[in-house]
Amino acid sequence: MKFWKTLILIFIINTNIVFGEMKTTDKIVALVNHHIILDSDVRNSMYMIQERISNIDNNELQYVIYYQQILDQLITDKLIFQVATQQEITNNYTQLNQAIYRIANLYDMTLNQFRTYLYNIGLNYEKYCTQQYQDMLKISICNRIIYHRANILTNEINKVVSQSKIIDFNKQFKLRHITFSLPIQPTQNQINTIECFARLLIKEKEFNKNSNIKKLIRLYSTKDMLQIIKVQETEWISWQDIPIIFDQYLQTIEKGDIIGPILSHDGIHLVEVKDIRYKQLMFPVTKIKAKIFGVKDSCKNINVVKQLLQIKELVEKNNTTFDIITKEKLKNICFDNYEEDIIYKDLDDFEPSIRKALITLKNNDISMPMHIYNGWYLIQLIDFSVLDYTAIIHERAYLHLLSKKFNEIMKYWIQELRSASYIKILN
Numbered sequence: 001m002k003f004w005k006t007l008i009l010i011f012i013i014n015t016n017i018v019f020g021e022m023k024t025t026d027k028i029v030a031l032v033n034h035h036i037i038l039d040s041d042v043r044n045s046m047y048m049i050q051e052r053i054s055n056i057d058n059n060e061l062q063y064v065i066y067y068q069q070i071l072d073q074l075i076t077d078k079l080i081f082q083v084a085t086q087q088e089i090t091n092n093y094t095q096l097n098q099a100i101y102r103i104a105n106l107y108d109m110t111l112n113q114f115r116t117y118l119y120n121i122g123l124n125y126e127k128y129c130t131q132q133y134q135d136m137l138k139i140s141i142c143n144r145i146i147y148h149r150a151n152i153l154t155n156e157i158n159k160v161v162s163q164s165k166i167i168d169f170n171k172q173f174k175l176r177h178i179t180f181s182l183p184i185q186p187t188q189n190q191i192n193t194i195e196c197f198a199r200l201l202i203k204e205k206e207f208n209k210n211s212n213i214k215k216l217i218r219l220y221s222t223k224d225m226l227q228i229i230k231v232q233e234t235e236w237i238s239w240q241d242i243p244i245i246f247d248q249y250l251q252t253i254e255k256g257d258i259i260g261p262i263l264s265h266d267g268i269h270l271v272e273v274k275d276i277r278y279k280q281l282m283f284p285v286t287k288i289k290a291k292i293f294g295v296k297d298s299c300k301n302i303n304v305v306k307q308l309l310q311i312k313e314l315v316e317k318n319n320t321t322f323d324i325i326t327k328e329k330l331k332n333i334c335f336d337n338y339e340e341d342i343i344y345k346d347l348d349d350f351e352p353s354i355r356k357a358l359i360t361l362k363n364n365d366i367s368m369p370m371h372i373y374n375g376w377y378l379i380q381l382i383d384f385s386v387l388d389y390t391a392i393i394h395e396r397a398y399l400h401l402l403s404k405k406f407n408e409i410m411k412y413w414i415q416e417l418r419s420a421s422y423i424k425i426l427n
Contacts, residue, residue, distance in 0.1 A: 294377030
């Protein structure tokens, strides 16, 4: 017993010495209002993708320039997250769980396997999730800013429409959409590194037609790339719901092809075409925005339907969200692992049973529990719109212009934030 006490004491002393050394070597490099940025924060971000700075390790001037660029990005992030705190903007943790699940699925792993995998390659799962959450929160805040500040004129929309090629709206796709996220106002070095990696994946895909993007990412991505990957797997999606930046590729694309790399305000995109089909589209089109909530059949709780009815009643009665109710009111193994997603697609693309339920709902109404897909679900109608061909073309043009103006609007907004803030860079 004395041996173990001595050993523990030695460990504590040594640990304190190590952390003491870390504290003395780390330093505050910037003050952003009431928050600090440490030298270690900058260096960790610099080495997030090691290839970015592989060519400047031995160039002191280039290193200083790159250090300043990364520090600038961290200051911007601090300002944005301070806005989130001031305005009480948060993200739904269900969306975070789904984002992590999709990344794990990209690596053909369960969440537990993915957690172990991250540990084995030297990544902390909790820190990884925090980073993903912050990325999502940043996107959410920036989208709000763009929506409220963008001034898009009718003649701008008409110009984009006139330049658009004729679209075959009867063509539908199943896509695997990979986004490598970039910071706001990225450096050219950051863009070049990720584009180079994306081109490597495409080159390998062309060399081996039987491989898919999932296999290639697992084979070639490093732990640094893993931290910036976002993924979305679509069911059948109509051309009208795919951003204009992909239009020129979708004209001639074939099953199995990869589109990209395409640079936009939110990252660098690769899209793998999993399947293509033709489905007669009738105009006008009813677009549905709905929230789907429920649990999979793997949940063995025989009271799932009863509890879903309770959730429906509580959400309607308290005018609140599924997420808040399940966290506060219903604690069991199923509802700790529930699914919640916002879907936006044509009414005709829903299963007949869902379509029938949606037709009877008004905005914010919630359906009765339904067995669909692979479990029991509630569906809440958020909004719907009826669009003809011209309206769809103009809507796509508007969203395209929003995306194009993103960097300009963000630049001026960040300048305003900086002017209204106390920022001090320390040597």
